[in-house]
Amino acid sequence: xxxxxxxxxxxxxxxxxxxxxxxxxxxxxxxxxxxxxxxxxxxxxxxxxxxxxxxxxxxxxxxxxxxxxxxxxxxxxxxxxxxxxxxxxxxxxxxxxxxxxxxxxxxxxxxxxxxxxxxxxxxxxxxxxxxxxxxxxxxxxxxxxxxxxxxxxxxxxxxxxxxxxxxxxxxxxxxxxxxxxxxxxxxxxxxxxxxxxxxxxxxxxxxxxxxxxxxxxxxxxxxxxxxxxxxxxxxxxxxxxxxxxxxxxxxxxxxxxxxxxxxxxxxxxxxxxxxxxxxxxxxxxxxxxxxxxxxxxxxxxxxxxxxxxxxxxxxxxxxxxxxxxxxxxxxxxxxxxxxxxxxxxxxxxxxxxxxxxxxxxxxxxxxxxxxxxxxxxxxxxxxxxxxxxxxxxxxxxxxxxxxxxxxxxxxxxxxxxxxxxxxxxxxxxxxxxxxxxxxxxxxxxxxxxxxxxxxxxxxxxxxxxxxxxxxxxxxxxxxxxxxxxxxxxxxxxxxxxxxxxxxxxxxxxxxx
Amino acid sequence: xxxxxxxxxxxxxxxxxxxxxxxxxxxxxxxxxxxxxxxxxxxxxxxxxxxxxxxxxxxxxxxxxxxxxxxxxxxxxxxxxxxxxxxxxxxxxxxxxxxxxxxxxxxxxxxxxxxxxxxxxxxxxxxxxxxxxxxxxxxxxxxxxxxxxxxxxxxxxxxxxxxxxxxxxxxxxxxxxxxxxxxxxxxxxxxxxxxxxxxxxxxxxxxxxxxxxxxxxxxxxxxxxxxxxxxxxxxxxxxxxxxxxxxxxxxxxxxxxxxxxxxxxxxxxxxxxxxxxxxxxxxxxxxxxxxxxxxxxxxxxxxxxxxxxxxxxxxxxxxxxxxxxxxxxxxxxxxxxxxxxxxxxxxxxxxxxxxxxxxxxxxx
Numbered sequence: 085x086x087x088x089x090x091x092x093x094x095x096x097x098x099x100x101x102x103x104x105x106x107x108x109x110x111x112x113x114x115x116x117x118x119x120x121x122x123x124x125x126x127x128x129x130x131x132x133x134x135x136x137x138x139x140x141x142x143x144x145x146x147x148x149x150x151x152x153x154x155x156x157x158x159x160x161x162x163x164x165x166x167x168x169x170x171x172x173x174x175x176x177x178x179x180x181x182x183x184x185x186x187x188x189x190x191x192x193x194x195x196x197x198x199x200x201x202x203x204x205x206x207x208x209x210x211x212x213x214x215x216x217x218x219x220x221x222x223x224x225x226x227x228x229x230x231x232x233x234x235x236x237x238x239x240x241x242x243x244x245x246x247x248x249x250x251x252x253x254x255x256x257x258x259x260x261x262x263x264x265x266x267x268x269x270x271x272x273x274x275x276x277x278x279x280x281x282x283x284x285x286x287x288x289x290x291x292x293x294x295x296x297x298x299x300x301x302x303x304x305x306x307x308x309x310x311x312x313x314x315x316x317x318x319x320x321x322x323x324x325x326x327x328x329x330x331x332x333x334x335x336x337x338x339x340x341x342x343x344x345x346x347x348x349x350x351x352x353x354x355x356x357x358x359x360x361x362x363x364x365x366x367x368x369x370x371x372x373x374x375x376x377x378x379x380x381x382x383x384x385x386x387x388x389x390x391x392x393x394x395x396x397x398x399x400x401x402x403x404x405x406x407x408x409x410x411x412x413x414x415x416x417x418x419x420x421x422x423x424x425x426x427x428x429x430x431x432x433x434x435x436x437x438x439x440x441x442x443x444x445x446x447x448x449x450x451x452x453x454x455x456x457x458x459x460x461x462x463x464x465x466x467x468x469x470x471x472x473x474x475x476x477x478x479x480x481x482x483x484x485x486x487x488x489x490x491x492x493x494x495x496x497x498x499x500x501x502x503x504x505x506x507x508x509x510x511x512x513x514x515x516x517x518x519x520x521x522x523x524x525x526x527x528x529x530x531x532x533x534x535x536x537x538x539x540x541x542x543x544x545x546x547x548x549x550x551x552x553x554x555x556x557x558x559x560x561x562x563x564x565x566x567x568x569x570x571x572x573x574x575x576x577x578x579x580x581x582x583x584x585x586x587x588x589x590x591x592x593x594x595x596x
Numbered sequence: 597x598x599x600x601x602x603x604x605x606x607x608x609x610x611x612x613x614x615x616x617x618x619x620x621x622x623x624x625x626x627x628x629x630x631x632x633x634x635x636x637x638x639x640x641x642x643x644x645x646x647x648x649x650x651x652x653x654x655x656x657x658x659x660x661x662x663x664x665x666x667x668x669x670x671x672x673x674x675x676x677x678x679x680x681x682x683x684x685x686x687x688x689x690x691x692x693x694x695x696x697x698x699x700x701x702x703x704x705x706x707x708x709x710x711x712x713x714x715x716x717x718x719x720x721x722x723x724x725x726x727x728x729x730x731x732x733x734x735x736x737x738x739x740x741x742x743x744x745x746x747x748x749x750x751x752x753x754x755x756x757x758x759x760x761x762x763x764x765x766x767x768x769x770x771x772x773x774x775x776x777x778x779x780x781x782x783x784x785x786x787x788x789x790x791x792x793x794x795x796x797x798x799x800x801x802x803x804x805x806x807x808x809x810x811x812x813x814x815x816x817x818x819x820x821x822x823x824x825x826x827x828x829x830x831x832x833x834x835x836x837x838x839x840x841x842x843x844x845x846x847x848x849x850x851x852x853x854x855x856x857x858x859x860x861x862x863x864x865x866x867x868x869x870x871x872x873x874x875x876x877x878x879x880x881x882x883x884x885x886x887x888x889x890x891x892x893x894x895x896x897x898x899x900x901x902x903x904x905x906x907x908x909x910x911x912x913x914x915x916x917x918x919x920x921x922x923x924x925x926x927x928x929x930x931x932x933x934x935x936x937x938x939x940x941x942x943x944x945x946x947x948x949x950x951x952x953x954x955x956x957x958x959x960x
Contacts, residue, residue, distance in 0.1 A: 539940065
């Protein structure tokens with residue numbers, strides 16, 4: 085007799101329905117599993133047979149065949165243990181076949197027959213809901229995550245016996261443990277940063293136009309402190325963004341313990357020893373990398389110069405396409421990766437250049453240090469801001485800065501202006517404004533044009549630097565609700581102009 | 597006239613000026629030494645066993661003709677001690693170079709010459725002052741002598757050129773080698789308009805030990821030595837020591853006692869060097885007449901009253917050393933666009949410059 089249980093696998097960050105079929109028939113007693121399985125799925129045979137025995141179900145001395153359909157998709161993960169066990173029990177008549185109608189089953193089992201949690205529950209629940217499945221059996225410990233979405237009945241099961249009891253109609257779903265009102269730990273707030281007017285303003289502009297931001301300054305000046313607060317001034321995620329981000333987190337196993345879909349944008353700060361795979365995602369069992377975990381949020385690269393060039397190189401394609409495709413022998417996976425890049429670096433090896441009292445770096449050391457900067461990454465930094473070392477008194481001072489909420493209101497306003505302006509275009513933010521459309525979208529008045537021309541020559545800007553200033557000026561104007569760009573916007577934009585290596589060479593510059 | 601044998605002698609590795617002098621006084625000429633019997637080398641004072649071996653070895657492999665011709669090919673001139681035209685200021689040295697190699701020309705004997713030395717990794721203050729002082733000296737007809745290194749040296753040469761005067765460099769390598777390589781443009785200017793001098797044979801790469809030797813020539817060729825910026829135990833202080841040994845006046849540019857790069861110069865002043873208080877007074881002290889005190893005066897204040905109020909506020913907040921925007925915002929209490937516009941105004945009037953991305957300094 086053939087039975088069938090619906091389950092799902094994770095493919096990229098989406099659930100993919102998989103049907104688990106079990107057949108128990110006469111023949112040489114054996115238990116085999118087929119369907120293009122990776123080794124951890126194939127091992128389910130041992131786990132499931134032992135778990136069933138320990139749950140009080142003897143495997144019939146018959147020929148048992150389990151197939152995972154469709155058979156041309158590589159199946160990995162341990163979420164198939166429970167559906168396999170239940171399919172066998174159904175095939176042997178313990179569970180009536182109609183019990184599985186409109187039902188998804190996922191979960192890992194251990195040898196005692198208990199159901200253990202698995203990563204990636206949320207995308208599977210989302211897929212089930214999308215397919216209008218009525219209920220889903222999930223490991224009890226994944227219950228909270230599975231219930232984040234709503235719109236589908238979540239059946240938490242503790243053990244194989246529990247699942248059987250439920251499916252044979254002899255089970256009551258335990259009430260969800262009283263959870264405190266879903267409360268997010270208070271996020272770090274810009275009000276906690278004293279002084280640093282320029283830095284805060286640069287952060288505001290960066291968020292308003294989704295510009296990438298580079299912070300340059302001595303150690304301990306508060307670069308990471310500011311970066312960590314960026315999500316707090318970005319607009320909250322809408323429902324769609326929340327789902328995308330949470331799915332990625334679920335696949336990466338980071339969603340355990342969440343009690344509600346978070347509206348707060350993710351902040352990822354990979355260490356500079358990050359590997360290519362850790363950054364981009366991948367692995368034999370593909371997992372999203374840091375750039376995908378930062379999807380819809382902020383990717384912060386502290387000590388930019390310490391990252392390996394290959395790792396930085398891999399950022400380029402996702403920065404254009406907002407997703408990354410990882411090709412593997414058994415298929416290619418796409419992970420979304422739309423992030424705001426924020427980087428911090430010291431101006432030199434010791435961190436204190438150009439303060440010659442502290443910095444004793446020689447020209448050659450400076451050159452070697454700057455040689456480590458990845459040109460393509462620097463090119464994509466619209467804003468660069470120098471950070472001043474903070475004296476101790478300032479750190480412990482009383483003066484309270486503006487709160488993140490107040491800054492966020494301005495950012496939201498500026499973003500809605502951009503959305504309206506770029507309706508019908510392929511991009512949404514000033515940072516993505518292509519060079520060809522700058523003239524159209526960044527109108528300058530006569531005085532501003534003269535001013536910019538002068539700045540261009542006097543500061544010896546490159547064409548790229550010129551465009552960066554215009555894009556940033558556009559955002560500054562949006563922040564103050566101006567339609568045309570005037571001199572004030574440009575004057576401010578000049579303060580954040582991106583850096584180039586030659587800026588470090590005063591002697592060379594002075595010579596001409 | 598220097599001959600191919602002199603060139604050979606100057607090129608034997610490990611044989612310095614003192615040993616060359618000893619060989620010349622024992623043999624008479626380099627030619628005699630070249631053909632001297634191996635056993636006879638023994639009787640030359642100062643020569644050790646390994647020196648003799650090196651001499652013998654190099655005699656065997658040295659191609660007199662070809663090496664001599666190579667000099668001309670490299671555009672290197674050579675002058676021998678005792679020959680007419682050999683800088684007389686060097687003659688007082690007990691270890692005056694037997695051969696002086698140079699590209700371009702030699703500094704004129706009758707003109708006053710001043711050496712300017714200082715740190716490679718200098719501050720904007722040092723670079724500025726070096727330029728200004730060198731400019732004023734050059735304009736007053738004083739030759740500026742330095743070592744072509746980065747930082748103070750390069751700024752001194754550049755200042756002298758800008759001031760319309762003459763400037764010469766002494767190298768710690770062969771005169772045909774541009775060291776540091778980044779100074780290529782300066783090197784070409786020096787070679788084509790003035791001169792690059794060295795006691796090291798063409799093709800000799802720079803070596804750590806060569807630089808102190810080079811410093812003694814910088815000081816010897818000059819009437820006074822100016823130390824612009826130096827840390828404690830800086831190489832520039834070696835030049836000052838040579839100057840004292842050679843009986844030259846030493847001037848030092850004072851700085852704030854909080855600045856590491858002024859420690860060496862302040863220390864020199866403490867030990868009796870003349871402080872450089874102003875360019876005019878320096879010129880007076882050196883007994884030269886300043887003709888170009890215009891932009892050289894560091895005591896002159898620009899007319900601040902003519903500036904708009906914000907530019908004036910910003911100018912007053914600026915210093916010689918670059919200050920970050922954040923610091924200026926705090927000091928001036930201006931808005932970001934107002935500060936930026938004021939800085940632009942000051943830059944346009946050549947009262948300020950951007951010393952480093954996002955860091956500004958005043959120019960006068």
